[in-house]
Amino acid sequence: MxxxxxxxxxxxxxxxxxxxxxxxxxxxxxxxxxxxxxxxxxxxxxxxxxxxxxxxxxxxxxxxxxxxxxxxxxxxxxxxxxxxxxxxxxxxLTEPAATPPVELWRPALNVSLPTLLDHAPVTWRHPAQKARWQLAAASLRGFRETLDAAGFTEIHTPKFVESATESGANVFCVDYFGRPAYLAQSPQFYKQQMVGVFERVYEVGPVFRAEPHDTVRHLAEYVSLDAELGFVEDHRDVLRVLREVLAGMVASVHEHASAAVGLAGADVPVVPEEIPVLHFRDALALVGAPADEPDLAPEHERAIGAWAKAEHGSDFVAVEGYPMAKRPFYTHPWSRDGAEEARWSNSFDLLFRGLELVTGGQRLHRPSAYDAAIRARGEDPAAYAAYLQAFEHGMPPHGGFAIGLERWTGRLVEAANVREVTLFPRDLHRLTP
Amino acid sequence: MxxxxxxxxxxxxxxxxxxxxxxxxxxxxxxxxxxxxxxxxxxxxxxxxxxxxxxxxxxxxxxxxxxxxxxxxxxxxxxxxxxxxxxxxxxxLTEPAATPPVELWRPALNVSLPTLLDHAPVTWRHPAQKARWQLAAASLRGFRETLDAAGFTEIHTPKFVESATESGANVFCVDYFGRPAYLAQSPQFYKQQMVGVFERVYEVGPVFRAEPHDTVRHLAEYVSLDAELGFVEDHRDVLRVLREVLAGMVASVHEHASAAVGLAGADVPVVPEEIPVLHFRDALALVGAPADEPDLAPEHERAIGAWAKAEHGSDFVAVEGYPMAKRPFYTHPWSRDGAEEARWSNSFDLLFRGLELVTGGQRLHRPSAYDAAIRARGEDPAAYAAYLQAFEHGMPPHGGFAIGLERWTGRLVEAANVREVTLFPRDLHRLTP
Structure with a gap:
């Protein structure tokens, strides 16, 4: 040279x-x-x-x-x-390259999913494929910049946890110096504890789910964009921060990945000033589901997404108030504008184009509420002793949310499978490259 | 409210x-x-x-x-x-708080390490302790901002890997849907492959080491700040980028965590325009070690750090040319200004105040070089097939580095133990809180 x-x-x-x-x-x-x-x-x-x-x-x-x-x-x-x-x-600068498994110079990368994934180190070189990840990278940047500006502190919490309880169902077990440990399914417990320190925190990192289902939207490892904040009135404050974050991610995509938008054929949404909100009860009625239905089926989510687009011109819609019975024990029951209802929760799902993108809500913060909630599920609060320390020593009303990076990028480019927007996907069958 | x-x-x-x-x-x-x-x-x-x-x-x-x-x-x-x-x-806003395990209002947090760690959700609330993490968070921000501005792309690569070979010694084994998988010790292989796509990449994320030694500077899980870039002349180009990154981290600490600097009593270094560089051979001579010594002992590192401070007024010094025998197989042998020496490598360690903070260098990029290097270690290149794809299909001369976040923050505040600057440390004995 x-x-x-x-x-x-x-x-x-x-x-x-x-x-x-x-x-x-x-x-x-x-x-x-x-x-x-x-x-x-x-x-x-x-x-x-x-x-x-x-x-x-x-x-x-x-x-x-x-x-x-x-x-x-x-x-x-x-x-x-x-x-x-x-x-x-x-x-x-090197030896003559072997012929690539696909013709990278052709405008479109028309390959089967196995070819795309088996040759990931090479197929990601295609400009249209590369552009998909550039959208992801710009989104990450927008996520952080928005939260940095809003007084959040970045944290990094452990991926090894002591008990499966802590991590939830479908956990991976590790041989940890001769004893079992588990891989964290989310930084939930830790980000809450850190609200006790920094008030407002975020973490971007891998989460691990031993997901036994082979679907187009589940991975054994994915990138979770987590945020949690204290001194909220209720989950609507959390939703307002989420709106700012999504708007920041979209702005960053336009600012830092404008060429990639075209190359990837991305349909970048406009984030409305206010995201439309439906109560779970009204969502069931809207889609014609029975009033005692405990959850929304994928076709219900699609119908609600279509409704939000038609009625509000919005690609986003939040469904709030999910039944407490379907939410984790730390979920705060419905309490808003002075009204309390034990059946419903102060939690929400955010649908993006009819697909669940974000789960969030207000959490319990009083130690007595944790004690009761854990006992009500037939569990022993002693199993959660490390986590409960934070609450015994004073926590504010708080809440947060988690965005799945791959689901976000997948929807931006309308990928048929979340694996298409994951650098090196891991699932039930795939552990390489 | x-x-x-x-x-x-x-x-x-x-x-x-x-x-x-x-x-x-x-x-x-x-x-x-x-x-x-x-x-x-x-x-x-x-x-x-x-x-x-x-x-x-x-x-x-x-x-x-x-x-x-x-x-x-x-x-x-x-x-x-x-x-x-x-x-x-x-x-x-909650029930009266239980008395904290330590008096958080006292100016100094004088507690034993076990108390500090056992009660982490509460001890991190102490302003001086909290400030330590704020230095870490600001450093992360500076790392990313510097690399974003230099045309790097953020990546997230898998923590599950198929073979222990891929991950190195002291790996954690996971039950992955009934078969073994391993936790990545570093994103090394993946960041190299992604140089083939984006030329310049970085990743901030957890790495996992089944470190059997209980020392003040080792953890089973830590945050690694990785960067890798293509089209380098040799490892000196990598070192130049590292200098910019360190300067960016320091600038971000001053800009975003100035109060924390005082609270934590941090001694924030000045990053010199050019980091002094010593060849390994000269480093041995400087500390009076035998010329056939294969590595630097901690006391050697301290002596070299003192030399850099005395001779160059620098808290940083790079030792380049480490013996090939002590470096991983993908290390590029010495080749600089037309001179080649098979015994030495185009790699370096960066010492910060006499402690290894960063390892980096140039990697091999020709497929034939990989084939030879793997065979020379008595291994079969077929075991590395997924990784070697990238090289067979054309890779540029490239290199990179990895900074350990906790070591960096630990040195900034002169912590006696890296656990003091880790939110929830994990080691041989500790898996909670």
């Missing part, structure tokens, strides 16, 4: 001085050999650039080989951005 | 209009009962505020109880910030 001139990124090429010498580095995205010349399309992290090779003795390495190209920036109205590189010297 | 006036945060109180009614929420940090009045010091996420209770019938709840205080903002030159709250109405 020569050390001068400095590297020009593909996206910077259109701004290069015509007739100047430029140095590009990247992958051979496409090699097209015509009778009198060869077109080399170079790909780097910023995009593509066209290199014209007229010297018939010059060997252009096969597609996906990494190369350095030093040549002349030359105006050509037909080239992308109006500039191409001519008279190149090409240096391969 | 009354819904008006809006909440005033403790840090906002000094800016309140004197004689106006203010509403504060937080924890009873300190209750001091004098003959004629009671001082209540309230703590919220932004700091402390003083409330003066002259009404002897008014019950001030015990320390750590969460309360709402509505009262009059009153100028008092003796009060912190010049304003205090008088004539308060106090509403407890």
């Amino acid at each position: 020569t050390s001068s001139p400095p590297r020009t990124l593909c996206a910077q090429l259109p701004a290069a001085e015509p007739a100047s010498t430029v140095r590009l580095q990247g992958w051979v995205h496409r090699r097209r050999e015509l009778a009198a010349l060869t077109f080399l399309v170079l790909r780097d992290r910023t995009g593509l650039a066209q290199v014209v090779v007229k010297d018939t003795d010059l060997v252009v390495p096969p597609e996906e080989t990494t190369v350095e190209v030093v040549g002349t920036a030359t105006a050509n109205p037909q080239a992308p951005g109006g500039l191409e590189v001519t008279d190149p010297a090409i240096t391969a | 009354t819904s008006s006036p809006p909440r005033t945060l403790c840090a906002q109180l000094p800016a309140a209009e004197p004689a106006s009614t203010v509403r504060l929420q937080g924890w009873v940090h300190r209750r001091r009962e004098l003959a004629a009045l009671t001082f209540l010091v309230l703590r919220d996420r932004t700091g402390l505020a003083q409330v003066v209770v002259k009404d002897t019938d008014l019950v001030v709840p015990p320390e750590e109880t969460t309360v709402e205080v509505v009262g009059t903002a009153t100028a008092n030159p003796q009060a912190p910030g010049g304003l205090e709250v008088t004539d308060p109405a106090i509403t407890a």
Whole structure:
């Protein structure tokens, strides 16, 4: 490699001085050999650039080989951005690449799901596929920036937990220095305890679910975007913060991944100033389900999503008040504007285009309420002693939510399967690559 | 709770209009009962505020109880910030808090390590302890902001891996749907593969090490700040990015956690424009170790740290060229300025105040080099097939590094034990709280 001139990124090429010498580095995205010349399309992290090779003795390495190209920036109205590189010297930076399992240079990546996943290190290189993850990365950035600005503190809590109780059903068991430990299904208990310290906290990290069902929306490991905040009036305060977070994620996608929106064909939503809210009871009535139905079926969620779109022009709708019987023990019962109802809860699901994206709500905060709730489920509060410390020593009314990253990105690009937007998915059957 | 006036945060109180009614929420940090009045010091996420209770019938709840205080903002030159709250109405938001295991209102948190850790949900509330994590959170923010600005893409890679080979020694084994899986010791293989996609990537997440040693600097789970970048000349390019990242972390600490620096008594370093670099061979000579010594002992690291401080005024020093025999198989052998030496490597350790903080370097990128390196260790390249895909299909010269979050924060505050700066440490003996 020569050390001068400095590297020009593909996206910077259109701004290069015509007739100047430029140095590009990247992958051979496409090699097209015509009778009198060869077109080399170079790909780097910023995009593509066209290199014209007229010297018939010059060997252009096969597609996906990494190369350095030093040549002349030359105006050509037909080239992308109006500039191409001519008279190149090409240096391969590695051995000639093996033929990829799919043609990465074709505009669309038409492959079966197993091919996509088995060859993930290579298939993610396709610009349209890569763009899907760029939407995820920009969303993560928007999540954090919104919460940082709102006085939240980032936390990292342990993934090893002592008891399966702590972690919930479908837990993974680990050999922890000769005794069993479990992998956390969520940072729920820890983020609540940290509200006692920082008032407002968030965590982005992996969660683990030994999910025995092989569906298009479940993974054994996924990225959870968790937030929790103290001194709330009720779950509506939590929902307001969630709205800000979603708006921040969308704004970040537009700001930091605008090219990816086009490449991935993403349908980025507008987050309304106020997210429409339906009580669970009214949601059942709306979809014509029996009033004693304990949960919403996927077709109910779709119908409610369609209703929100038609009535409110919103891709989002919150269903609040889910029956206490279907919510975890730490859920706060319905209490709002002075009215209390033991049957319903101060919790919600947020549906995005008819699919559950977020679960959230207000939690219990009084130690006596925890004691009663745990006993009511036939369990012993002593099993939760470490967790209950926080409440005995003073906790504020609080609540929070968790967004599944892959579900979010999956809906943005209307992926048929959440695995399509996961870098290296893990499920019942898949543990590699 | 009354819904008006809006909440005033403790840090906002000094800016309140004197004689106006203010509403504060937080924890009873300190209750001091004098003959004629009671001082209540309230703590919220932004700091402390003083409330003066002259009404002897008014019950001030015990320390750590969460309360709402509505009262009059009153100028008092003796009060912190010049304003205090008088004539308060106090509403407890939970039951009277149990007496904390330690007195959180005392300026210093003088407790034994077991007490600190056993009661973590409560001991983290102490302002000086809380400040330690605020340094960590601000550092994370600086890490990401620096890399975002430099064209890196955030990734999240799987923590479940198929083989122990992939993960290294001292791995945790999980029951993965009836077959064994292992917890990733680092995102090394995955971040390299993603260089093939995004060129520049970073990941912040947990890594897992079944570390059988009970030392002050090892944990079974810690937060790793990983970065990896393509199209490097050699490991010095990686070191330059690392310098920018450390400078960004320090800048973020000053910008976002300036109060925490004082509270935690942190000694925040100045990151020099150029980090001094010593070759491993010269490092051995400097500390008077035999020339065939394969690694640096902790006392050697301390001596090198002292040398860097004395000679270069730097808290940081990089030791490059570690013997290949002591580095992982993917390490690139010494190759710099045209000179190649098979004995040494293009890798480095960064010492911060005489303690290893970061390991980094250039990796192999040619498929033939991987094949040879794996065979040279007596292993079968077929065991690495998924990983090797990326190299067969074209990878650039690349390298990266990993910073241990807890070691970084530990050094900032000169903690005797890395557990003191970990929210909920996990080790050989500890799995709770």
